Amino acid sequence: MKMFSVFIKTTLSVAFLFMGLTLCVHSANSDVIPPHSDIYAAAKTLSLNPPAPALPLYTHQSATEPYDPLEPFNRVVFEFNRVLEGLLFNPLVHIYRGVVPPFVQKRVHCVLNNLATPVYFLNDVLQCKLDHACESLTRFIINTTFGLLGLFDVASEVGLPPHTEDLGQTLATWGAEPGPYLVLPILGPTDFRGLLGMVGDFFADPFNYYAIHHDRRTLMDIRIAATYADERSHVLTMVENLEETSVDYYAALRSLYWQHKRAKVLHDKEFDDNDETNSAMDSDHPQPEED
């Protein structure tokens, strides 16, 4: 309970902080508030404009091709993971998917998503995406209360769909490069930026903070195992298909990872037609020839 109140206090202060931020940023950005108003002047003096959207500068080769100088090392770890997955993890995930009723699987997914929402919120704030930050915060509050500690995703029903955000992406919006591609034991494909983000997210997570400082590491282990089962159960069919059909599984997965990250960073959601960063994606694809 003590933890809970500490957390509420922190959330409250953060909420106030970014409420102020919202006002400042939006007043500086839009025409809702006339430019001569006091708030506008205050925002100007505080200079709380969001940073200009910084596109990561891909200096390594072409942007869509993965940068993988550690390939020999990565391939070894990749094979190790493949053996481990084939012998242990995949059968376990198959059991999870086959034995646990879909209803329970959905509840597990919802609880895990709710537990991760504070970190999404934090990253939304760090990225100055205030609409998303509001969404994340509201989602967390609604789902923790009305959704019975996250068991049910009530927020989605009232028009607040889930979205994910991580520190790796935050670093990317700040202009950090992905760095070399990296395959981690068990954890799988990532890059240097992603690894840094993973570590940061881990320690920023209130749940982990609680588990570490109150000696409840079992809770953390359960969460990690559940997250793995949940995430893998969604992609297992796809991963197995890819392994079967690809000629070079390592290269195929590497390209998928790299492009997926890049697309996320460029916010190429494709349903967002107002996105000017879209044009950055336009060049690298097959084109008609002049003949």
Next chain:
Amino acid sequence: MLRFTLPFVLFFLSISTFSISVLSANTEPSPPTEESSSLTTQDQGAAKEFIVNLGKEATSLLTSKTISSTERKTRFKELFKSHFSTKSIAKFCLGRYWRQATDEEKQEYMDLFADSVADNYASKFSQYNSEDQFIVSTTRPLTDGGIKVNSRLQTPDGAPITIVWLVYKKDDSFKIFDVLLEGVSMSVTQRSEYASIIERSGGKISGLISALQNKQPLKKQ
């Protein structure tokens, strides 16, 4: 007591901040629509229709549970050849190695390429569920004369998969040049994979050709 009221206070706070941001987002001027010289709205509409029809055709031809996997592959290959710009895609996937390839290698590779694509994707249609919905939403012109057709596959359980089709008009008919699933280009993935195989076999295109050939009989069993 405070402990229990706080969440609700917070809830209303966040709702109010949320509505502020939504309000201000709505009042922002919409960006000017891109004026494309060669593309008319008619073309975009036609491109959209082209993808809608392809969806219908694929559903009726490929999703039947009664046809054999070889039959499905043959049908897929026909559909692929008639609706996709196979030559441009194959060439793109070979990347910079295309120029190094001899004419025989090119021919052999092109033949294997269509088979390989059919092998990769035809089986996906057998998993199609009658409740899945293929929805074509919007189109967007590209600066180089192409059209992006946005669509999504909505499955009864789970998040929709976004599919973007890259379409060019040539001689009054449309051809697909690339497909992006969740922002991931299938052509770029294939190019990356092929390049890796060629590099690992000492920069020889024959290495890729034999790898593709080895993949074939495995599939036919």
